[in-house]
Amino acid sequence: METRELRYFVAVAEELHFGRAAQRLGIAQPPLSRAISQLERRLGVALLKRDSRAVTLTEAGAVLLHEGRAALDAVEAAEQRTRRAAPAGTGHASVVLATKAGASGELLAKLLHAYAAEPGSVDVDVVLCGPGEQERLLRTGRADVAILHHPFDDLTGFDTEELLTEGQVAVLPAGHPLTTRTSVQLNEVTDLPDLPLPRWPGVDGSYPDGPGPEAQSHSQLFQLAALGRTLLVLPDSARSQLNDDLVAVPIVDAPDVTTVIAWPPHSRSRAVADLVRAALRR
Amino acid sequence: METRELRYFVAVAEELHFGRAAQRLGIAQPPLSRAISQLERRLGVALLKRDSRAVTLTEAGAVLLHEGRAALDAVEAAEQRTRRAAPAGTGHASVVLATKAGASGELLAKLLHAYAAEPGSVDVDVVLCGPGEQERLLRTGRADVAILHHPFDDLTGFDTEELLTEGQVAVLPAGHPLTTRTSVQLNEVTDLPDLPLPRWPGVDGSYPDGPGPEAQSHSQLFQLAALGRTLLVLPDSARSQLNDDLVAVPIVDAPDVTTVIAWPPHSRSRAVADLVRAALRR
DNA sequence: CAGGGACGATACCCTGACGGTATCGCCGCA
């Protein structure tokens, strides 16, 4: 099976529409139809059910969508990591570490400091990205190692080491009635009609529907929270970034957030291993 | 990057010889040369160093060999699992379980029995294979779940659950001087010139070099051991398969063998999950 | 030192896979 076929199938399986998929792939619809039916013939399995008016996945199609995405990620990772591999001595080697912008700042600083002190340490390219994006970077080889947050990020398929477990706090504007409390319950804050949760752009840049305000950065978030336009639920360590306008109240029943350092299980990079070791010794 | 290019590169990287690689791929040498240099141009990285007389991998080439193998495995796994996915109700679904022939027989029987008793259990295709082969089957999607043995099999990239940890024994012909001992040390048995370790065929069917006899099956192994032609080092549980001609003596300093059940981390199969649960409840 | 052989690169040709346009067939809907 060629990656081209996989890409074609994944596009159709995601769009469930040959025309749109073809457009997304930058080709015409007929060759796409042909490629898919040829793939089905070669596999000997129906992948899509085309009854008039709607395209749906068969059982096998769902499997191929799932496994195919993983395979495409692996191929892309091979390509990216090869591209980044320094051509034997030329140029300086480096590691790419992906982390959520604005999260675990102190921990990260300590980690980088500890690693830099190691003998034989190389440059660390820190990539700050939006929530959930680190996982993608790691799976597609654009990053070598990442700081992830359980249970928000999907850790399946990665090797991980736990760095920190903490509770979560509700961030409220100073003066809000609940700020007099020493702790709150999750349902007390998530149901507040005047303080909806903010909305972040997805990978495609569009925003999910909902009542909350749209935000693109952490500074925007904090500003919106200070203005009483949104509620933030953040890990405990984020308190250090709050100013006087904002008050953090622990949420007693919110799930604990575990910060982990993660890397692809087959990684052979010494730099990654050293980074992980430094992180654990921190 | 297309899988064809990856396959070509992996072949050359493994053979370190364009002619042989081309032969293995069933194409002529010139198109292979072209494909590789084109790949290098597109990646912008040198993958191979061709100084006269020898082809060697560059740093980047080593990365692509490693990551590329993983990617090819993932693509093949996608293909195999899709092919095996029952076309929505047609035919009976089944799981493929790979295990080393002759190992952990009792444990396996209990596991299968426990699983079969579960509500909603499906047929389990048990594939008996040579040592180390299960891992490959699992990585390439020809199996859904496998019984592996730490530290012999490479578990990186799999989710696992431990089932059993045991010591190892030396299997000697009845009457051998060491059979009077209640335990031995590893170096006492591996250095015996009269009892070399047997040799197994590799994946390509050829035998490694060495003094030991060649064997293809477990019954051959036991027969060779009984004839005093070879030494066997096996996990403790293998004692149940020995007859009177053979005596097992515990090796005090041999590493413990852990039997695990392993599956790909992104598996979504309910059957696999049920099997693992049954294995733990066994 | 000349000749041969091993090996990868280059030159050149040819086939067919893949993409494009035009059109069909089917279905749902006004």
Next chain:
DNA sequence: TGCGGCGATACCGTCAGGGTATCGTCCCTG
């Protein structure tokens, strides 16, 4: 009953990728 949306089919052109022949280089050897 005609129209529009959508996937499949027919047909055609192009170029990517495979084949053969040959070259250039290096090493080995007589």
